[in-house]
Amino acid sequence: MTTSASKPTVHFVTIDGNRVTVDGTTIDADPSPHTAAVHHIARTYAQPLGQAVEAIASDSGGHMRLTINPDGSTGDVAPITETEARDLERTHRGTGLHVVASDDDPAPTTNPWVTTAAAGGHPAAATEVHVSPTAPRHARKSFISEGPVIQPAKQGWRGSLxxxxxxxxxxxxxxxxxxxxxxxxxxxxxxxTIAVANGKGGANKTPTTAMLSAVFARYGGAGVLAWDNNETRGTLAWRTQGSNHDNTVLDLLPRVDQLLGTGAQSAEMSYFAHHQPADKFDVLRSDQSVDGGHEVSADDVNKIHRVAARYYRMIVMDSGNNERAANWRAMIEHTDGLVVPCTNAEETAEAGARLLETLIERDEHNAALARNAVVILSQRTPGKDPNVERITANFEPLVREVVTIPYDKALQSGVIHFDALRPATQRAWLRAAASVARGLSG
Incomplete structure (x- = not known):
């Protein structure tokens, strides 16, 4: 179509500014005839090519050059002289498309190729348009299949077959x-950075942190850090595997400058993080000592986050219960996605809801996190509990999504392993992580 020596001709005839005839076929048009012409050019030429086309429009008011996109929108519009218009037509002759349009209103009051709202008046139809692909040499269809290759089923009876x-x-x-x-x-x-936050103890923050980290690491590859941002003695160290050292965030702080230096190597994080061999993520523990007077400050969190952001593509932060603490507030400032965990114990849900209400009132960043938050409701008791449905229904107007996790004995105590969960629980955590991923900007 774009290389033929013949130039297809298309006629647009307006009737009271409401209808257009295209090669004898009557179609509905917008109140402004030029819009119908633009849409026809987009549909007939730009969409089949999968790219914008360049148009030269001429009417009693002069000549202009514009770009018409496949979706019917127009790009740059620039006036050109009659000489430039003739030169462009000669350039496109034989390789482009020539469109002739009749004009019921030969005295346009404004640019006919700008929308009515932008032009401030009712535009007239162009009398002549020359259209050519913006890149005619690359307009051919690719030999490579555009559609995804659908792999055969691997699950259920289809997979068995x-x-x-x-x-x-x-x-x-x-x-x-x-x-x-x-x-x-x-x-x-x-x-x-994902923050897992709820001001109530026992809201399932630590298992949620571990499971989200496991899902993102197992399916997306390494580079996931689970960071326990508790002030002291956070339980993430108790629910995950240790390495051949006992280092915590306090051991990392004196080495921040070294780890951010140009000569630092990624393997150096192994001195401070505890790798989970099966679940593929690393754990940065909070201080486990009863003694000592160091309190993690906002500046400490900022320094550690710079290190974590250099060595990891995703940071999942477990948090303490004090939403006023400096390290808690610093965590929120670095957060891209908020997860509010709770259980079917109603006080954990109430604490989560109050957290969301507090964030909405703070500032725009906090409010945006609250509106885009995901609530993960983990059932801590076996059997059907009406609290699950009630809590879910009450949270739904407050957040982007609520995901429920069924009761699973493997989550209740001891070191957590994704492979130890029942298939239904694994599927629920995958669903929860996917919901979190949907809220992270690209």
Whole structure:
């Protein structure tokens, strides 16, 4: 279409400014005839090419050059002289498209290729338009398939059939699972920080931190740090595996400048972080000593975050219960996504709701975190509990999404391992992590 020597001609005839005839086919048009012409050019030429086309419009008011995008919007509009218009037409002749349009209003009052709102008046239709692709040499369709390759089903009865040599596509549940895996597997341009916060003890902050870190690391690759931002003796150290050292955040602080230096190596973080071999993430523990008088300050959090952001693509921060503490507030300032964990114990849900209300009243950053937050409701008791549905319903107007996690004995005590969870619990945590990922900007 773009290389033929013949120039297709298209006629636009306006009737009372409401309808347009295109090659004998009548179609509805906008009140402004030029809009119908732009949309026709976009639909007929720009969309099949998958790229913008350049148009030269001429009417009684002069000539102009503009870009028409595949979605019908117009790009740059610039007036040109009659000589420039003729030169451009000769340039495009034989390789472009020539569109002729009739004009019922030969005396336009404004630029006919700018929207009515922008022009401040009712525009007239252009009498002549020359259209050519902006990059005609690259307009051909690629030989490479554009659609994704759908892998055969691996789960359920469909997966069983495929193991016998058949080729059956995934069902709805597996498609949803794959979408969630894709979400948590993505890497963002720059590190992302997730804060897991609830002012009530026993709200499931530590298991939530560990499980989100495990899902993001297992599916998205390494580079995930679970950071215990408790003032002291946070339980993340108790619920995850240790390494061959007992170092904590206080041991890292004196080495911040060294770790941020040009000669630092990524493996040096192994002196301070505790790697989880099966779940693939690292843990930065809070101070575990009863003695000592060091209180983690906002400046400490800022320094450690600079180090963490250099060595990790994702930082999941467990938090203490004091929302007034300097280290808690500093955490929130670095946060890209907020997770509010709670259980089917109603006091943990109440504490989470009050946290959200407080953040909304602080400033725009805090309010945005609250509106975009994800509530993860973990059931701490077996069996059906009506509190789960009630808490979910009450949270839904406050946050972006609420995800429930079923009761699982493997989460109740001891070191947490993703592989130790029941399949339904693993699926729920994947769903929760995907919900968090949806709120992180690209």
């Amino acid at each position: 495929n193991r016998f040599g058949l080729r059956v596509g995934p069902g709805p549940a597996e498609k949803e699972w794959r979408q969630d895996v894709q979400l948590v597997s993505q890497h963002w341009p720059g590190p992302r």
